[in-house]
Amino acid sequence: DTAVSQTPKYLVTQMGNDKSIKCEQNLGHDTMYWYKQDSKKFLKIMFSYNNKELIINETVPNRFSPKSPDKAHLNLHINSLELGDSAVYFCASTQRTSGGIEQFFGPGTRLTVL
């Protein structure tokens, strides 16, 4: 029944490592997003894909690379993790061709870099 799912839910890793977060939506939506929520709960968009095509790419370090193998999946790979990458990362989806008004969010992945 889960609409937007993310794995893993928690990720604890050492500085300098490379890690990936996966996102899947079963809503049939054509647009997916990655957001970063920092310790102060501020939510900032990172990337957006529409039908596997990158359409929004905010000012994010090159160490972050999204990949969309199909329109139901949007994964986030992070190279050379830094302390400042510690945050909660949310995936979201919407149907742009229907107006794209409401976004559906995943449960989040809490990344802790030690």
Next chain:
Amino acid sequence: AQSVAQPEDQVNVAEGNPLTVKCTYSVSGNPYLFWYVQYPNRGLQFLLKYITGDNLVKGSYGFEAEFNKSQTSFHLKKPSALVSDSALYFCAVRDLGALSGGYQKVTFGTGTKLQVIP
């Protein structure tokens, strides 16, 4: 650039009392405005939206929001607060953003923590 402001980091209200969570916006054209709620350790959930039409918008869980164009505000309201309403509330605006090639980008406010006191 389009933006929203939530002037209050936290709002405290007694259970059963009416609640208001404030939001003001800045857009170049017509605003598409939203409210989302985030419960602890959960993702954001859509509450309601304003696109056009009636200035009073009704949403989930008994919440409503009033669009006021002259004051550029979109405050969230509920007539009688419940303890279970305690959560983090985000106001958001749809930004068509020329740099995004016309694709939708939603800009979120900084969030307001609502604490309903039993």
